[in-house]
Amino acid sequence: MSKKENKTNAMRILERNKISYEVKYYECDEFKDGISIAKKLDENPDECFKTLATKGKSGSYYIYVLPVDKELDLKKCARAVGEKSVEMIPVKEINRVTGYIRGGTTALGMKKDYPVVVHQSADDLTKMIVSGGKLGVQIKLTPKDYLKVTKGKMADIIKS
Secondary structure, eight states: OGGGGGGGGGHHHHHHHHOOOOEEEOOOSSSSOOOHHHHHHOHHHHHHHHEEEEEESOEEEEEEEEEOOOOOHHHHHHHTTSSSEEEEOOGHHHHHHHOOOOTSSOSSOOOOOOOEEGGGGGGGOOOOEEESSSEEEEEOOOHHHHHHHHHHHHOBBBOO
């Protein structure tokens, strides 16, 4: 990338942490589901992850990163972070809580450093693909590097 203005905050954070990544661009002017994006990028959907924000019973926020074709198991999510329960935050609150819009949310560079939990299937991958921080931008990097920069942990957080 030669033009600095094309970089997202997520990319700058990766570079500041000396983490190598690949950028994948796609045409997008509105939210698209992750499976459609994986197809558009000609990538394996098992390597493409979506980022979802929840709020715990305590009032704390938690970020979950899971394969695009899977659903969160909120009971497993709550256990993973030591909460009694967690619930998805309403779409209208995503920007206020994370600093990102629906479809462009990434755990990299949120307004605050919320706890991040990545589904354990990422441990089997050499690379994973996550949002680059805005619509039309995806980032490909190793799960190990992603966990390092997000200070995340892995757990089983999806419905069986």
